[in-house]
Amino acid sequence: MYFDPRPKTSREDLFDREEEVERIKALRAPITLVLGLRRAGKSSVILVAASEMPHPVVYIDARRFEAEPYLTFKHVAEALGEALAQPMRRFPKLREYLKNVNGISVAGFEVKISWRERGSLVEVLEWLNRWAEENGRKAVVVIDEAQELTKLKGYNLLKLLAYSYDNLRNVYYVMSGSKMGLLKKFLKLEDAGSPLYGRYMEVVELRPFTLEEAKRFLEEGCRQYGVPPPDAEKVYRAVGGLPGWLTYFGYTYVSVRDEEESIRQTVSYAVDLIKQEFAHFLEGKWAAEKRYRVIMEAAAECAAWSELKRAVEASEGRRINDAEITRLLKNLVDYGFLEKRGDLYCPPDPLIAAAFRK
Ligand code: ADP
Ligand code: MG
Incomplete structure (x- = not known):
């Protein structure tokens, strides 16, 4: 049923998006990025593609971390452990492979990864890779709303991804993110010093319906x-x-x-x-909170950069430098609260406009 409010998991409930589902299923690059505004249907398209893949899929919904101020290795190990239950049910022999990982305990289909063993994540991936190689399949790791992992401290996930990208030929990643800007920031794709710099990724973009x-x-x-x-x-x-x-x-x-x-x-x-x-976006941005609100209200019916600058200046009764305005706007665009249309900044859909219209 198209109107079922939960994320769709099977093709018959999904309207259109055939091409997008096929492109995810094809796993054309070690990393596939699925991008689109919140509620564009990213989780649905990924889950439907996953349901049709002949491969084990390890599905991590990083939204579970949304409310956490920061993340540690322990959070990730826990989430990965839980996510391994489903692929093991589907491919019971996978259990025997995963039992080899140091710091892992497998009871039935329940997996616990010790947070003391820092090497265990790489090992899990290596054993997934080996299983896939020996069984003529791929192992697929989905990280839905991957930008949440930006908050991970003390563990370099990008290095792990880069190592996997280069060496684990049968492990594939599908990562979704609300907006390219945020995901790019997390993956540091434009930073020449970053582990993932310069690696090709397949991008699947989910546009709103016409x-x-x-x-x-x-x-x-x-x-x-x-x-x-x-x-x-x-x-x-x-x-x-x-x-x-x-x-x-x-x-x-x-x-x-x-x-x-x-x-x-x-x-x-x-x-x-x-x-x-x-409000969640504004958390921890105390100094700029008022400015973000002023901008969103001023942009509710679309506005040019200079109008937005004037609005902020008027609300504070003093000059604000250009770089600051540009930085605020870039953040709003990265988070999907505004988009650029020619010279104008606009809410990307009428409901966002309605939320800020005075
Ligand atoms: P996202 O992960 O991008 O936030 P979801 O996959 O959770 O989006 O989808 C949001 C809502 O829209 C869900 O209720 C889902 O069932 C519905 N939905 C999204 N795309 C489709 C589609 N192509 N056909 C039918 N329902 C859809
Ligand atoms: Mg989602």
Whole structure:
């Protein structure tokens, strides 16, 4: 059912995105990046691709770390241990391989990786690689919302990834991130001194649905419930093309069967959530908090760089230097709160605009 609000896990529930799923399944490069705004459908597309791969998939949802101020090796070891249960169930012989890792305990399908053994992560990957090699398969490690791992301290994950990229020929990574900027920052792709610098990565980008796609999505979704479809143009104008919000609308609409009411509920829910995400983004940025808010409010209907600078200056009653404004805007773009359209900075979808409109 298209309107099921959870991330989709099977093809029949996923609208379109055929090409994206195929590209993930193809594993054309050791690392595939899946990019798109929050609720663009990254987790869904990855889970559907994973369900169709003939390979063990180790799926780590890094969103579990969202609320943590910082991460240690222990967090990662724990998450990886848990994520190994599913591939071991599917490929029971994998157990025997993983038992060789120092600092690992395997009981049934439960894996515990000791956080005292710093070498255990590499070893897990090496044994996954060996299993894959000897069984004519690949081992796939998914890190969903990988930018959360930026908070990892005292362990160099990028070095591990680079080592794996170069040496473990049967281990593949699929990493998703809300926005290229953030993921690039985490992977340090543009930093010549970084371990991953210059390595090719396959990029799969998930765009919001166009009006045409949104229309078909709503029509076909409503048909699955035997409910007449709403006026898609009106819905699209209010909630935009992100599959997550269209799904939320559809889910509400098939139960309340009132277009206006469903739009109202979707907008109100989305605005609350976007405000929460923005508050989360502002945590620890105490000095710039007010500036970010002023910018978002001034950009709600799109604005040029100079207008935004003026807005911040007006709110503080003093001059602000250009580099500071540019830095604030880059952060907002990296986190997906704004996007650049020609010379203008705009909210990437109508719900973000609604969250900041005064
Ligand atoms: P992301 O991981 O990018 O934040 P999700 O995969 O969690 O996005 O999707 C957000 C919501 O939208 C979920 O309810 C999911 O079921 C729905 N969804 C996303 N893409 C599609 C699609 N192509 N077809 C049907 N539902 C989708
Ligand atoms: Mg997701």
